[in-house]
Amino acid sequence: xxxxxxxxxxxxxxxxxxxxxxxxxxxxxxxxxxxxxxxxxxxxxxxxxxxxxxxxxxxxxxxxxxxxxxxxxxxxxxxxxxxxxxxxxxxxxxxxxxxxxxxxxxxxxxxxxxxxxxxxxxxxxxxxxxxxxxxxxxxxxxxxxxxxxxxxxxxxxxxxxxxxxxxxxxxxxxxxxxxxxxxxxxxxxxxxxxxxxxxxxxxxxxxxxxxxxxxxxxxxxxxxxxxxxxxxxxxxxxxxxxxxxxxxxxxxxxxxxxxxxxxxxxxxxxxxxxxxxxxxxxxxxxxxxxxxxxxxxxxxxxxxxxxxxxxxxxxxxxxxxxxxxxxxxxxxxxxxxxxxxxxxxxxxxxxxxxxxxxxxxxxxxxxxxxxxxxxxxxxxxxxxxxxxxxxxxxxxxxxxxxxxxxxxxxxxxxxxxxxxxxxxxxxxxxxxxxxxxxxxxxxxxxxxxxxxxxxxxxxxxxxxxxxxxxxxxxxxxxxxxxxxxxxxxxxxxxxxxxxxxxxxxxxxxxxxxxxxxxxxxxxxxxxxxxxxxxxxxxxxxxxxxxxxxxxxxxxxxxxxxxxxxxxxxxxxxxxxxxxxxxxxxxxxxxxxxxxxxxxxxxxxxxxxxxxxxxxxxxxxxxxxxxxxxxxxxxxxxxxxxxxxxxxxxxxxxxxxxxxxxxxxxxxxxxxxxxxxxxxxxxxxxxxxxxxxxxxxxxxxxxxxxxxxxxxxxxxxxxxxxxxxxxxxxxxxxxxxxxxxxxxxxxxxxxxxxxxxxxx
Numbered sequence: 001x002x003x004x005x006x007x008x009x010x011x012x013x014x015x016x017x018x019x020x021x022x023x024x025x026x027x028x029x030x031x032x033x034x035x036x037x038x039x040x041x042x043x044x045x046x047x048x049x050x051x052x053x054x055x056x057x058x059x060x061x062x063x064x065x066x067x068x069x070x071x072x073x074x075x076x077x078x079x080x081x082x083x084x085x086x087x088x089x090x091x092x093x094x095x096x097x098x099x100x101x102x103x104x105x106x107x108x109x110x111x112x113x114x115x116x117x118x119x120x121x122x123x124x125x126x127x128x129x130x131x132x133x134x135x136x137x138x139x140x141x142x143x144x145x146x147x148x149x150x151x152x153x154x155x156x157x158x159x160x161x162x163x164x165x166x167x168x169x170x171x172x173x174x175x176x177x178x179x180x181x182x183x184x185x186x187x188x189x190x191x192x193x194x195x196x197x198x199x200x201x202x203x204x205x206x207x208x209x210x211x212x213x214x215x216x217x218x219x220x221x222x223x224x225x226x227x228x229x230x231x232x233x234x235x236x237x238x239x240x241x242x243x244x245x246x247x248x249x250x251x252x253x254x255x256x257x258x259x260x261x262x263x264x265x266x267x268x269x270x271x272x273x274x275x276x277x278x279x280x281x282x283x284x285x286x287x288x289x290x291x292x293x294x295x296x297x298x299x300x301x302x303x304x305x306x307x308x309x310x311x312x313x314x315x316x317x318x319x320x321x322x323x324x325x326x327x328x329x330x331x332x333x334x335x336x337x338x339x340x341x342x343x344x345x346x347x348x349x350x351x352x353x354x355x356x357x358x359x360x361x362x363x364x365x366x367x368x369x370x371x372x373x374x375x376x377x378x379x380x381x382x383x384x385x386x387x388x389x390x391x392x393x394x395x396x397x398x399x400x401x402x403x404x405x406x407x408x409x410x411x412x413x414x415x416x417x418x419x420x421x422x423x424x425x426x427x428x429x430x431x432x433x434x435x436x437x438x439x440x441x442x443x444x445x446x447x448x449x450x451x452x453x454x455x456x457x458x459x460x461x462x463x464x465x466x467x468x469x470x471x472x473x474x475x476x477x478x479x480x481x482x483x484x485x486x487x488x489x490x491x492x493x494x495x496x497x498x499x500x501x502x503x504x505x506x507x508x509x510x511x512x513x514x515x516x517x518x519x520x521x522x523x524x525x526x527x528x529x530x531x532x533x534x535x536x537x538x539x540x541x542x543x544x545x546x547x548x549x550x551x552x553x554x555x556x557x558x559x560x561x562x563x564x565x566x567x568x569x570x571x572x573x574x575x576x577x578x579x580x581x582x583x584x585x586x587x588x589x590x591x592x593x594x595x596x597x598x599x600x601x602x603x604x605x606x607x608x609x610x611x612x613x614x615x616x617x618x619x620x621x622x623x624x625x626x627x628x629x630x631x632x633x634x635x636x637x638x639x640x641x642x643x644x645x646x647x648x649x650x651x652x653x654x655x656x657x658x659x660x661x662x663x664x665x666x667x668x669x670x671x672x673x674x675x676x677x678x679x680x681x682x683x684x685x686x687x688x689x690x691x692x693x694x695x696x697x698x699x700x701x702x703x704x705x706x707x708x709x710x711x712x713x714x715x716x717x718x719x720x721x722x723x724x725x726x727x728x729x730x731x732x733x734x735x736x737x738x739x740x741x742x743x744x745x746x747x748x749x750x751x752x753x754x755x756x757x758x759x
Contacts, residue, residue, distance in 0.1 A: 725744070
């Protein structure tokens with residue numbers, strides 16, 4: 001250090017007193033090296049320490065952040081005590097950069113400006129990256145170094161330095177045919193990664209704060225000679241309380257090397273992101289199970305497109321493979337779209353790390369990679385990095401969906417039926433499918449509309465959800481046309497996780513009741529009634545719930561089980577459409593959510609579901625008979641339930657006594673299944689999920705199995721669906737056939753239907 005001419009003698013003596021430790025009343029530790037200083041001198045020179053000492057006047061010991069070095073802090077103290085600036089040639093550029101950081105921490109503007117000017121004047125391609133890693137404060141020095149790097153980037157990259165820039169690799173799934181500009185993509189990615197870095201930094205800050213609290217409570221900082229006075233030790237940059245305030249703005253906290261370490265961690269993996277079609281946000285997909293398959297398929301499509309027409313077959317296969325994964329991807333994207341927009345807005349707020357694209361280095365299609373590649377130089381918070389972005393387009397060809405349907409049709413093992421007014425079914429060819437619905441949907445209402453006045457029937461499906469979106473649409477299948485057509489939308493808004501039942505009135509007209517469910521936000525108690533032309537408000541249930549089972553018996557509508565909030569319920573009630581009021585009935589023997597129910601031989605059978613607490617699926621079933629008005633967990637005891645004919649009331653009550661020690665149970669626990677009766681001895685339970693597999697293909701004939709076995713567990717049936725389905729709709733087509741509609745396959749939401757010939 002050079003001594004300026006005319007320096008007062010008392011300042012030189014004051015510096016000498018500090019070096020000898022005389023009259024010092026504060027100790028500062030930097031990486032274990034201790035400096036003795038005078039509080040009044042440090043407070044007068046540094047606004048930072050003025051605030052610390054004002055808040056903690058009795059503090060005798062400070063631990064400074066780890067990004068400061070002892071030598072740099074020693075030079076800064078020398079300037080504080082003497083006003084001497086270092087000679088331009090007396091310090092290496094790296095040491096000067098460390099001194100700049102110490103000066104910024106202490107808020108010494110004269111020293112900060114001097115270090116910045118000296119560093120900028122001596123920048124060279126060989127040392128600029130190392131210097132940049134030491135400078136972590138948002139000021140003119142950072143801007144000057146970054147501008148120098150942009151201007152000399154090619155030369156810097158060619159040097160192959162030991163201190164390279166972190167390189168973040170991104171696979172970007174682009175969901176629109178109109179690709180956003182490179183600048184727009186760069187800005188979105190900067191915002192996203194800055195937000196990710198921001199959250200990691202705050203996590204580190206919180207861990208450091210908890211550690212500081214623990215260390216502060218165990219430390220002894222007596223600096224007096226006689227050891228009588230206990231002083232407070234302040235760790236971090238002034239204790240847990242002060243440290244939290246000091247890093248409330250990220251600019252202060254990012255003076256540490258934490259951001260660089262975390263950025264290196266981010267750069268150590270390939271990130272899979274999805275660019276929304278409107279270009280407003282990106283969504284993280286890398287933790288999803290389908291990520292690897294989607295990336296491989298999208299890259300194969302891009303590669304096949306670039307290979308030319310000579311490999312058209314490979315291109316078609318690649319596109320079909322990609323199309324098969326798109327529904328699952330879109331399910332996830334739809335569920336995260338709103339969250340992504342909120343996060344995108346937050347990441348642009350003033351409290352987030354500043355970020356921006358400094359330069360678009362390269363943008364060109366890479367034949368080998370099978371996609372266009374974008375190379376960006378960006379600033380994330382205090383640090384520089386490279387971003388290598390491989391853009392994988394996901395724009396869907398309108399023909400791909402139909403081609404995938406054809407492929408699914410050719411692999412399915414269901415038969416087609418053509419319908420006639422006499423409700424009979426005849427096979428028209430093996431391997432064909434029942435017509436596809438207009439929209440994929442799961443957990444919806446599906447009923448058969450028998451109109452005695454017209455002597456025919458129709459099929460109706462309404463509501464449900466598709467890729468996280470709650471639906472209000474309705475579709476009607478007419479056997480005469482052999483196709484689905486749009487029906488009137490639900491009047492009360494979107495509705496999913498509900499069931500519906502059809503009631504044939506005295507005039508022969510059929511009415512449909514859609515009961516409860518969820519609108520995507522909360523459970524519903526509302527009921528809607530379809531009169532054949534419009535949806536009208538019906539009598540509301542007494543309790544709001546979703547996932548309840550609904551069935552018709554003797555002209556009345558019954559609703560049992562379901563879920564409200566996190567709890568499954570056992571509540572049951574019934575509606576007489578002529579009276580227009582719900583009435584309570586005995587509750588289920590145990591809570592059930594997503595159970596299924598059907599009327600069979602004058603009773604209501606309820607099977608499976610989820611208990612809601614442990615989240616496990618249930619294998620139990622229970623039956624309610626209107627004559628005894630109770631739920632029986634052992635339906636084997638009733639001849640009527642098994643289709644062996646009716647009996648007198650007294651005989652039925654006597655037979656209701658259990659003849660087995662254990663209640664009957666399903667062959668496989670299920671929730672989200674569907675159940676329908678085909679007549680005496682044929683009550684079929686189809687599909688669902690067992691909690692381990694998201695969707696099942698198995699079917700059980702509850703009545704026939706109960707009749708044939710004396711064991712407590714029903715025997716499994718050999719009947720199976722061609723496609724796994726949970727949350728499906730199920731209707732009887734005739735005396736020997738069931739139609740399974742829609743549902744969730746475990747990978748995609750389904751718009752297909754298949755016929756099960758069961759007799």
